[in-house]
Amino acid sequence: MSCRKLLSEISNYLDGEIELTVRQELEEHIAKCPNCWVIFDTTRKTVQIYQGCECEPYPIPVSLQTRLQEALRKLCEESQTKQD
Amino acid sequence: MQFSGAAGKMQFGTMATFDNPPQAQPLPRTGPPPSDDLELVEQAKQGSLDAFSKLVNRYDRKIFRLTQHITGHREDAEDALQETFLKAFSHLKQFHGDARFYTWLVRIAVNESLMKLRKRRTTNAVSLDEPIETEDDFLPREIASWDPSPEQRYAQTELREILDRTIHSLPPIFRTVFVLRDLDQLSTEETAEALSLSVPAVKSRLLRARLQLREKLSQYFRRETMS
Numbered sequence: 001m002s003c004r005k006l007l008s009e010i011s012n013y014l015d016g017e018i019e020l021t022v023r024q025e026l027e028e029h030i031a032k033c034p035n036c037w038v039i040f041d042t043t044r045k046t047v048q049i050y051q052g053c054e055c056e057p058y059p060i061p062v063s064l065q066t067r068l069q070e071a072l073r074k075l076c077e078e079s080q081t082k083q084d
Numbered sequence: 085m086q087f088s089g090a091a092g093k094m095q096f097g098t099m100a101t102f103d104n105p106p107q108a109q110p111l112p113r114t115g116p117p118p119s120d121d122l123e124l125v126e127q128a129k130q131g132s133l134d135a136f137s138k139l140v141n142r143y144d145r146k147i148f149r150l151t152q153h154i155t156g157h158r159e160d161a162e163d164a165l166q167e168t169f170l171k172a173f174s175h176l177k178q179f180h181g182d183a184r185f186y187t188w189l190v191r192i193a194v195n196e197s198l199m200k201l202r203k204r205r206t207t208n209a210v211s212l213d214e215p216i217e218t219e220d221d222f223l224p225r226e227i228a229s230w231d232p233s234p235e236q237r238y239a240q241t242e243l244r245e246i247l248d249r250t251i252h253s254l255p256p257i258f259r260t261v262f263v264l265r266d267l268d269q270l271s272t273e274e275t276a277e278a279l280s281l282s283v284p285a286v287k288s289r290l291l292r293a294r295l296q297l298r299e300k301l302s303q304y305f306r307r308e309t310m311s
Contacts, residue, residue, distance in 0.1 A: 007223070011291040017272070035227050039298070042230050045305070046298040047266050049235045053247055058149040061162070068140065068166050075173055076133045 001025040006036050010043050121185040129176050136176075140169055143186055146268060147193050153263045154197035156252045157204065164196040171196070183277055187270065190278040194260060201256060224295065226302040234305035250300045254293055261286055262293035 001009075001022075006029050012018040013026055030037045121142075127135035144165065151164040171192050172179075179188050235243055251259050264275045265286070276286045 004223075007295070008291065011287060011294055014294075015272075017287075038227050038229050039224050039295075042228075042302065042305075043294055043298045045230055045234070046294060046301055049243075049301075049305075050247060050251075050262075050266055050297075053235065053240070053243055058145050058152065060144050060148055060165075064162050064165065065144075068144075068169060069137070071166060071170055072133060072136065072140070072173060075170060076131065079174075080131060 001029045003029075003033065003036055006030070006033075007039070010040060013040075014044055014047060122181055125176065125179060125181070125185055128173070136173055139185065143189055144169070146186075147189060149267065150190065150193050150260075150263055151197045151200075153248075153251055153267075154194065154256060154260055155200045155204075157200070160200035160204065161197070164193065164200050167196045168193040184274065187274050187278045190264065190268075190270070191280075194279060198256070224299060226299050226306075228302055228306040230302070230305045231307055234307075238304070246301075246304055250297055253300060254296055258289050258293035258296065261289040262297070265290050266294070 006026055009018060009022060009026055013023060018026070030040050121139065124135040124139050128139065147168055148161065148165050151161040151168070152158070155161045155164060168189065172189055179185065231237075238246065251262065254262070260279065261275060261281075264270045264278060265272070270278065272283055272286050272290075275281070276283045279286070281289075
């Protein structure tokens with residue numbers, strides 16, 4: 001496997017969406033190529049860091065929740081009026 | 085092809101051997117949680133605002149994360165969130181349960197967010213299917229080892245700012261795919277469905293997004309050398 005081919009397969013590898021033979025070739029390559037090992041390792045960490053940090057929910061401001069609920073209520077009333 | 089730059093040979097020597105393989109396991113995926121979405125959707129179709137409110141409460145944070153990441157603008161993200169749920173409620177009868185309700189919602193949210201983004205830009209250059217990928221656009225320039233847990237160098241708030249800022253430096257087509265796949269953990273097929281893209285296009289953009297983020301994050305996470 002070439003370095004370029006390895007780059008193109010990193011994502012598939014991390015997602016477990018890779019053919020067995022390609023996976024074996026990739027593992028053999030990163031065991032021998034220091035630069036590719038670093039790229040592989042730091043790409044994996046990139047995804048892990050995002051997934052670890054982003055577990056925290058994005059809080060919805062109360063004002064936005066209120067605004068949305070009011071808009072939905074109004075929309076609901078309008079659609080019921082149309083049906084009547 | 086040979087990459088330039090100094091690799092972390094000490095780490096390589098200790099981790100990547102056949103006796104001690106490089107711990108290259110697929111990243112865990114939790115998959116969609118079991119839910120009664122369809123039941124709530126049916127009740128909402130009959131006019132139950134309570135049922136629809138439960139769906140809002142279930143997904144509003146994830147949709148807010150998505151609209152914030154796409155628009156990169158707080159006010160636009162809030163508006164896009166509101167319009168997403170209003171549009172979903174108005175067009176609920178068009179949802180037939182062929183896909184997950186959340187995937188359908190994401191599709192609306194992406195469209196609403198992109199419209200906001202277009203309005204903010206002077207050019208109309210925001211699209212999810214721009215052919216901007218080139219053969220060499222993912223070749224690495226930064227090849228430096230990171231510590232095992234480099235994110236621990238930063239306080240949580242600072243880390244979140246770094247990650248948000250870095251995501252937003254990606255083109256919209258890349259960051260949207262990254263958010264759906266790696267943060268929302270939608271499958272490749274669901275992401276393709278939500279964005280009206282092919283599966284190969286999703287994979288290609290996810291690869292580029294991850295490699296570009298890796299490149300940009302290296303300035304924060306690269307191993308500090310002893311002076």
